[in-house]
Amino acid sequence: MRTINIRVNGKLVSRAVEDRLSLADFLRDHCLLTGTHVGCEHGVCGACTLFMDGKPIRSCITLAVAADQSHVRTVEGYQGDPLMQAIRTAFNHRHALQCGFCTPGMLATAYDMLSRIADLDRDRIRAELSGNLCRCTGYLSIIQAIEDVHAKHVATAASPLSS
Amino acid sequence: MKPVQLSYERPDALRGALEALRQSSSNARVIAGGQSLGPMLNFRLAQPKRLIDVSRIEALRTAAMEGQTLAIGACVTHARIEDGDIPDVTLGLMRHVARGIAYRAVRNRGTIGGSLAHADPAADWLVTMIALDASVRLQSAAGIRELKVADFVIGPLNTQLAETEVITHVLVPRLAASGRWGHAKYAKKPGDFAETAAIAIFDAERGVARVAFGRRDEPPALMQRTSNQLGGAHGRQRGNLKAAVESDLRDLSAKPVDLMLHRAIVMRALQDMVS
Numbered sequence: 001m002r003t004i005n006i007r008v009n010g011k012l013v014s015r016a017v018e019d020r021l022s023l024a025d026f027l028r029d030h031c032l033l034t035g036t037h038v039g040c041e042h043g044v045c046g047a048c049t050l051f052m053d054g055k056p057i058r059s060c061i062t063l064a065v066a067a068d069q070s071h072v073r074t075v076e077g078y079q080g081d082p083l084m085q086a087i088r089t090a091f092n093h094r095h096a097l098q099c100g101f102c103t104p105g106m107l108a109t110a111y112d113m114l115s116r117i118a119d120l121d122r123d124r125i126r127a128e129l130s131g132n133l134c135r136c137t138g139y140l141s142i143i144q145a146i147e148d149v150h151a152k153h154v155a156t157a158a159s160p161l162s163s
Numbered sequence: 164m165k166p167v168q169l170s171y172e173r174p175d176a177l178r179g180a181l182e183a184l185r186q187s188s189s190n191a192r193v194i195a196g197g198q199s200l201g202p203m204l205n206f207r208l209a210q211p212k213r214l215i216d217v218s219r220i221e222a223l224r225t226a227a228m229e230g231q232t233l234a235i236g237a238c239v240t241h242a243r244i245e246d247g248d249i250p251d252v253t254l255g256l257m258r259h260v261a262r263g264i265a266y267r268a269v270r271n272r273g274t275i276g277g278s279l280a281h282a283d284p285a286a287d288w289l290v291t292m293i294a295l296d297a298s299v300r301l302q303s304a305a306g307i308r309e310l311k312v313a314d315f316v317i318g319p320l321n322t323q324l325a326e327t328e329v330i331t332h333v334l335v336p337r338l339a340a341s342g343r344w345g346h347a348k349y350a351k352k353p354g355d356f357a358e359t360a361a362i363a364i365f366d367a368e369r370g371v372a373r374v375a376f377g378r379r380d381e382p383p384a385l386m387q388r389t390s391n392q393l394g395g396a397h398g399r400q401r402g403n404l405k406a407a408v409e410s411d412l413r414d415l416s417a418k419p420v421d422l423m424l425h426r427a428i429v430m431r432a433l434q435d436m437v438s
Contacts, residue, residue: 002171019168019214021319025165041193041205042202043202056271058201058269059398062272063201065173065195066218067199112267113267126353130266130352133270
C-alpha cells in the first residue's frame with residue numbers, strides 16, 4: 001500500500017492504494033467515476049482511454065501509483081468545455097454510438113486528434129481511431145461526427161468574424 | 164486480469180534505480196511506460212515482486228549529440244519522436260516509424276528503451292535500430308557497456324540485458340544529408356505489430372548500405388547479401404538486387420506464403436528508398 005495524490009478532474013484525491021492497482025480501477029472503485037470503461041484490460045480496445053497530464057493514455061495498463069502527482073481528466077471532467085460539447089453534439093447527431101461502451105475512449109481520442117492535428121482528413125481520422133474498438137457502429141458514424149467537428153473548427157478558425 | 168501483489172518504486176535518479184536493481188536481482192523488473200510490461204502484468208505472464216519505474220529519471224528523458232551520434236535517453240516516448248521533439252539525425256526515418264507504432268495513447272507512454280528491452284521481434288524499433296546500425300548503452304552499479312542492437316537481441320523477447328542493468332541510451336549514428344531510406348511494413352490493421360517489416364538505408368557518404376528485415380517469430384536481422392549488393396551497385400542494378408534478396412530469403416525457414424509476403428515487403432522498402 002502507498003498513498004498517492006492525483007488531481008482528478010481538477011480535484012485533489014489522496015488515497016492509500018495497493019501498488020498493483022490500475023489507474024482505471026482506481027478511478028472506478030476508489031473515486032466512483034465509472035465513466036471510464038474497462039474492456040480488454042491489456043491496452044488493445046481503447047475503452048479506458050483518458051487524459052493524463054494533457055495526453056491520452058490507456059488507464060488499464062497504467063498503474064495508479066505511476067499516476068501519482070499527475071492530473072487526470074476522465075469523461076466526467078469536461079463540464080463547460082466547448083470542444084467536448086461540440087464532439088458530444090456531433091456524436092448525438094450522427095448516431096456515433098449504440099451501446100456506449102467504447103464512447104468514453106472514443107471521446108478522448110476524438111478530443112486529442114481534434115486539438116492536436118490541424119490537417120485532419122478521413123484517412124488520418126481512421127488511422128488515429130484505429131486504437132479504439134467499437135462493435136456497434138461500424139465506425140463510419142464516429143468518423144463523420146469527428147469530420148463535422150473538424151469542419152466547424154476549421155471554418156471558425158478561418159472566419160475573420162470569430163476573432 | 165490483475166497483476167500479482169508487487170511493490171512499486173519510482174526513483175528520481177539513475178543511481179537509486181541501479182542500487183535497487185543490485186539489491187533485488189531476479190525478482191525485480193524495470194518499468195518505464197509499461198506499454199508491453201503492463202499487459203504482461205495483467206495477464207500474469209510477468210510476476211515480479213518489485214517494479215522499478217525509471218520513467219521520471221530526468222537524465223533518461225533527454226537526447227543529445229555525442230559527436231556524430233545522437234544519444235537518445237531510453238525513456239524518450241514514441242510520441243515525442245513522432246512530434247520531432249528530439250534532433251532528427253535519420254532524415255525523418257525515426258519520425259516516420261514512430262508514427263506507425265501502435266496508437267497515440269500507447270505512444271504517449273511507451274518508450275524507445277522499453278521497446279528494445281522488451282525485444283518483441285515484430286516491434287518497429289528493433290528492425291529500425293538494426294538497419295541504422297544503432298547501439299544501446301547499458302548501465303549497472305558495476306559500470307557501463309555498449310552493444311550493437313543486432314548483438315543485444317538474442318531471441319524473441321530475449322536480450323543480453325543483465326538483471327542488474329538498465330538501458331540508459333539508444334545511440335543512433337547520423338545519416339549524411341545525401342543519404343536515403345526506405346520503409347515498408349505489413350500489419351493486419353493500422354497500429355498492429357508488423358507481420359513483416361523492412362528498412363533499407365543507403366548513405367554513400369558514410370559508406371553505409373543496410374537492409375534489415377523483421378517478422379513475427381524471429382528477431383530482425385540484416386540481409387547480408389542484399390546489403391552488400393546495395394552498397395556495391397549504388398542501388399541502380401535492380402536485377403542483381405532482386406537476386407540478392409532471393410538469396411537472403413532462401414536462408415529463412417518460412418512457409419511459401421510468408422516468403423511471398425517477406426519478398427514483397429523487402430522489395431517495397433527498396434522501392435521506397437529510390438522513389
